[in-house]
Amino acid sequence: MLGVDDLARAKEKLYTPVLSDVLDSLGHTSQAMTPNIRPLDDTVVLIGRARTGAYMAVCDAGPEGENPYELEIRLIDDIKPGEIPVLGCAGNLTIAPWGELLTTATRMRGGVGCVTDGLCRDVRFIRELKFPVFCGGIGPLDSRGRGKMLEIDRPMACGGVKVRSGDIVFGDVDGVVVIPREIEEKVFEAAFRKVDGENRSRDELLQGRLLADVYAKYGIL
Numbered sequence: 001m002l003g004v005d006d007l008a009r010a011k012e013k014l015y016t017p018v019l020s021d022v023l024d025s026l027g028h029t030s031q032a033m034t035p036n037i038r039p040l041d042d043t044v045v046l047i048g049r050a051r052t053g054a055y056m057a058v059c060d061a062g063p064e065g066e067n068p069y070e071l072e073i074r075l076i077d078d079i080k081p082g083e084i085p086v087l088g089c090a091g092n093l094t095i096a097p098w099g100e101l102l103t104t105a106t107r108m109r110g111g112v113g114c115v116t117d118g119l120c121r122d123v124r125f126i127r128e129l130k131f132p133v134f135c136g137g138i139g140p141l142d143s144r145g146r147g148k149m150l151e152i153d154r155p156m157a158c159g160g161v162k163v164r165s166g167d168i169v170f171g172d173v174d175g176v177v178v179i180p181r182e183i184e185e186k187v188f189e190a191a192f193r194k195v196d197g198e199n200r201s202r203d204e205l206l207q208g209r210l211l212a213d214v215y216a217k218y219g220i221l
Contacts, residue, residue, distance in 0.1 A: 002168070002184055004082065011047045014191050016174040018198070022190045026183060033159025033176040034091075037115065039134050040123055046113040046132035046171035048084040050163050050178070051075060053149050054156035055089045055097060055118065061145040071149040076102055081110030084169050087149075088158035089118030089136070095147035096121040096139050103131050115169055115176055117159045118147070134171045194220065 002010075016032070023031045039046075053075050061068050075085060085106060087097050098114050100122035106114065113132035120126070120135035121142075136159070143149075153165045161178045163169070168179040179187050197220045204214050215221055 001181070002188060006188065007047050007082070007168075010170070010188055010191075011045050013195060014170070014188070016170060016172050016177050018191050018194050019170055019177045019179065019187065022187050022194060023177065023179070025190070026187065028180065028183070031161055031178050031180075033115075033134075033161050033178070034117070035175060036136050037117060037134050037159040037176050039132065039171060039173060040120065040138075041127055041130065041132070042173045044113075044130065044132040044172075046084065046115070046134065046169065046176070048082045048112040048169060050086040050115075050165055050167045050169050051079060051083050051152070052154060052156050052158075052163055052165050053085060053087045053152045054154065055087065055092065055095070055143070055147045056150050057090075057092055057094075058146065058148045062148070068144050068148060071152055072097070072102070072143075075149075075152045076105045076109070076111075079106055079109040079111040083111050084113045084115060085111065086158050086163050086169060087114070087116035087118060088156040088163070089116060089147060090157070091117050091136065092147055093119055093137050093139070094141060095119060095143040096141050097143045097147065097149075098133060098135065100125040103129060103133070107131060113169075113171070115158060115171065118143075132171065134176050
């Protein structure tokens with residue numbers, strides 16, 4: 001299993017296209033989230049281990065006195081350093097399960113970002129915090145009475161990708177990819193090699209060599 005230093009090096013050196021290419025080469029061709037999952041800040045890079053929460057659509061807030069946020073609160077209060085809440089809303093764009101207060105609570109627990117295929121709100125405040133959030137859109141609607149978290153730490157779908165707690169999530173301006181924990185070491189080892197090859201290819205192209213010749217030499221495009 002990759003450690004904190006490994007993830008820090010990956011955050012500095014890697015990017016989603018190279019990780020997606022490596023996953024493709026290993027037969028994992030459905031690990032990139034749908035292109036509508038975008039960062040609130042294009043300059044941030046997100047990497048960490050997923051903590052999953054799955055939502056369902058509802059039509060009311062439930063019985064009087066019931067806490068509709070019970071599981072969200074449980075998930076966020078249990079976040080460990082380096083973890084990322086990943087909230088699957090089945091693409092429901094009528095709710096915003098993420099906002100400023102969850103951001104603040106997650107930061108204080110050592111969490112390093114959030115990914116949801118639902119909406120995000122309180123965006124101005126989150127951008128000021130430079131906290132990496134990737135979401136399916138921006139809107140003011142609370143989840144209360146519109147969506148309810150059903151379970152946490154169970155395999156679920158977010159942005160069209162199966163995500164499990166413990167999988168590595170990597171996001172940047174090009175999108176979000178999910179690296180299954182069983183193959184994480186193989187993926188990152190291959191990704192660093194590919195980046196080295198891309199750097200060599202770029203250097204030779206800058207020297208004026210033909211793309212066809214560089215591709216023939218390195219097999220990278």
